[in-house]
Amino acid sequence: MNLVLWLAAWLVSMRLTAATPTAAPATGSVIVAYVVSGSEVMPDPQLMTHINYAFGHVSKTFDGVDIDNGGRLRKIVELKRVKPSLKVVLSVGGWTSGRFSEMAADASLRRAFAKDCSRKVKEYGLDGIDIDWEYPTSSAAGISSSPADTDNFTLLMRDLRAALGKGKLLTLATVCDARFIDFPAILPYIDFVNVMAYDMGRAPRLHSGLYPSERTGRFTSSQAVEAHLKAGVPASRLVLGMPFYGRGGAQYADFSDFKDVGFDQSFRELWDETAKVPYLADSVGTVVIGFENPRSLQYKCRYILQRGLLGGMYWEYSCDSPDRQLSRTVYEALVERKPFVDERRHVLVLTEGEGRTKAFSDAALKWLVEESAVQCLQLQVLGSAGLRACPSLLEQADLVIQLEAMTAGVEEVVEHYRQTGRGGWIGFCRSPQREGPDEAGQDNGGKAGKAVECQVSVAQDKHPVVQDVPAVFGLPGGWMADTGPLPSATKVWAYMRNHSERQAEGQSATGAPAVWTDGRTAVKHVGLAIDGQPQVWQNKHFTRLLHNAIRWALAAE
Helix, strand or coil: CCHHHHHHHHHHHHHHHHHCCCCCCCCCCEEEEEEECCCCCCCCHHHCCEEEEEEEEECCCCCCEEECCHHHHHHHHHHHHCCCCCEEEEEEECCCCCCHHHHHHCHHHHHHHHHHHHHHHHHHCCCEEEEECCCCCCCCCCCCCCCCHHHHHHHHHHHHHHHHCCCCEEEEEEECCCCCCCHHHHCCCCCEEEEECCCCCCCCCECCCCCCCCCECCCCHHHHHHHHHHCCCCHHHEEEEEECEEEECCCCCCEEEHHHCCCCCCCEEEEECCCCEEEEECCCCCEEEECCCHHHHHHHHHHHHHCCCCEEEEECHHHCCCCCHHHHHHHHHHCCCCCCCCCCEEEEEECCCCHHHHHHHHHHHHHHHHHHHHHCEEEEEECHHHHHHCCCHHHHCCEEEECCCCCHHHHHHHHHHHHHCCCEEEEECCCCCCCCECCCCCECCCCCCCCCEEEEEECCCCCHHHCCCCCEEEEECEEECCCCCCCCCEEEEEEEEEECCCCCCCCCCCCEEEEEEECCCCCEEEEECEEECHHHHHCHHHHHHHHHHHHHHHCCC
């Protein structure tokens, strides 16, 4: 090999060596957490490998970088004392952050900017720079742009790498469809690419679906990865972005942190089985906000591992719940490699499906079928005859929901399970002698007079079963069932009384017990004395009670 060919080969090898990611931990994957300057929430360094501090900006003179809240950045860097392996990177840019185009177009300004980035890295003890230019050649964010931006972006990455040296990180954030950047040209200079696989739609479209569905927006996470692979980025250099916030539309706030989603009583949580993400929907099933939860993030993390990506990124840490449900999920999946099994819990629904109670039970089953997608349930519906033939089905269930009274022989089997079983139990007390109000509003049961609507009151001492349920709500079409005296071991969480011409005999001002837990049983037991017409299953507060009861009864102690 002559000297010229040898030298060319050596230069290529050096460029590829400089591009080899220096940030992958010894075990597990990269987890990049964006942390914003305006928050007071301090991140838990044990739940991430990298922190991208947002933001720095191109200075007004185009030759340097200004940092938002430098005092907070210093506090973030101090976390490296707790976790020495933690990498802290300054992210420069963000939506509406401009002056990139002018700076990158001028060689002297570009080099001065790169030199100042290097100076800031040394001054603050950082591990590198992340460039979040949104986006070269585009003025969508209200910033200046030029057709030459893509080529100048490559030159900017070259100059930044030269100023930072090989030992520091140089990363970038990119739009989901991989436009605006010449990836093969910048690969020799960068460590990895953070793909912003979110904001890909807004309600009534899902903004961060993993796979395409009828509800997803213009792009999905899997499509974003494929676009970057097609653009020339190796999977080992891709970090998939995940949002810790939701995107609403006309009926919900456009941006809502995960910790705030769902507190509005007007909507119901559903699950898109194809896109693998949750959403809130209105009464006709229209998406009002799409968001992420631990289950959807587990699917995304599994996808990251299956596709051999470098890791995951999220925007941003303070959007998470106080108990860090999302950030813990990502860490356990990508670093600890905790196995993900989206296991469907076996729920046995006991109902006779006939007689006066049929309409109520049919409406309950319809609701349970929809709820099974939300809480990952496998339903099995059984009557007395089936349970009599195979009582062992009780022992195989994770949860039993009894919609109505069973025959006497089966009740003995049911009671035995309640006292010795391993799972959860939700039981309705029903009033077969009552027909409810007739068209004139006259209660045929003869006890409570004219029952137009029931009122449910929640106890002040809150329990997970009544979480996010109003203190008082009306239940049209509902009425009380006769429970008889409850044992002292029960704890009542909600009361109920009829709106009637006269108060029911023996009924207190608070009302009769409507929802309780029974501490005498081996199973986690929720009792309900709420009866009524099928329309009660359209009441959002009533179904929230059932949603909570299922979740609590299935939760491990």
